[in-house]
Amino acid sequence: MLPSWAIYAAIAAVFILLAIGITKKLGPEWTWVNRKIIHFSIVPAVLMFYYGLIPDKVFSAAAFIFGVFQLWPHLKKREFSWYQIEHNYGEVFFAFSASVIPLILPKEYATALLLAMAISDGVTGIIRHFYFKRHGFNVKLRKHWTGSLGYLATALAIAFLLLDAGAMGKIGWAVILTLAEYQGWLDDNLAVPLVGSLLFLLY
Numbered sequence: 001m002l003p004s005w006a007i008y009a010a011i012a013a014v015f016i017l018l019a020i021g022i023t024k025k026l027g028p029e030w031t032w033v034n035r036k037i038i039h040f041s042i043v044p045a046v047l048m049f050y051y052g053l054i055p056d057k058v059f060s061a062a063a064f065i066f067g068v069f070q071l072w073p074h075l076k077k078r079e080f081s082w083y084q085i086e087h088n089y090g091e092v093f094f095a096f097s098a099s100v101i102p103l104i105l106p107k108e109y110a111t112a113l114l115l116a117m118a119i120s121d122g123v124t125g126i127i128r129h130f131y132f133k134r135h136g137f138n139v140k141l142r143k144h145w146t147g148s149l150g151y152l153a154t155a156l157a158i159a160f161l162l163l164d165a166g167a168m169g170k171i172g173w174a175v176i177l178t179l180a181e182y183q184g185w186l187d188d189n190l191a192v193p194l195v196g197s198l199l200f201l202l203y
Contacts, residue, residue, distance in 0.1 A: 012045035067095030
């Protein structure tokens with residue numbers, strides 16, 4: 001008989017695989033939205049981790065395997081065109097970062113950071129996509145305050161729900177993660193988990 005965590009891990013994997021299948025049907029013209037839909041699809045896995053249904057080591061191993069699965073097409077120069085972009089390893093960084101966070105941070109804080117990576121990043125990317133699509137700019141290369149506002153709003157909600165800190169500490173956490181996502185020197189899928197992990201020292 002399968003252990004219960006294996007059943008929950010399989011259910012979580014189904015959400016991610018369904019998202020990949022759905023986005024494939026949307027096609028490459030929706031690449032940047034597709035990437036964010038896949039971000040959202042890890043939320044069930046994160047919640048199952050939070051409620052103890054998926055152990056931290058299982059979550060970590062699954063995220064690592066998913067990272068390797070996404071890295072391989074890049075290495076072979078045969079990217080999944082509907083959500084992967086040549087020379088852009090953001091989705092790989094996302095998966096590898098998600099594999100480390102549960103192992104180095106307490107469950108509540110790790111959950112908050114993982115949800116910010118999944119939900120806040122997803123929201124900001126979709127807002128920016130439609131903003132620039134409407135205004136005729138290249139959505140692949142630009143960030144905008146409209147998306148950052150979406151990031152901040154969702155990060156604030158996550159902070160107030162999950163962080164063990166005062167109101168100013170929660171606001172500060174959300175603001176700093178928003179700035180980490182917005183900066184252009186380091187891929188935000190590395191910058192946000194790195195900055196978020198360092199911020200734990202203050203919480």
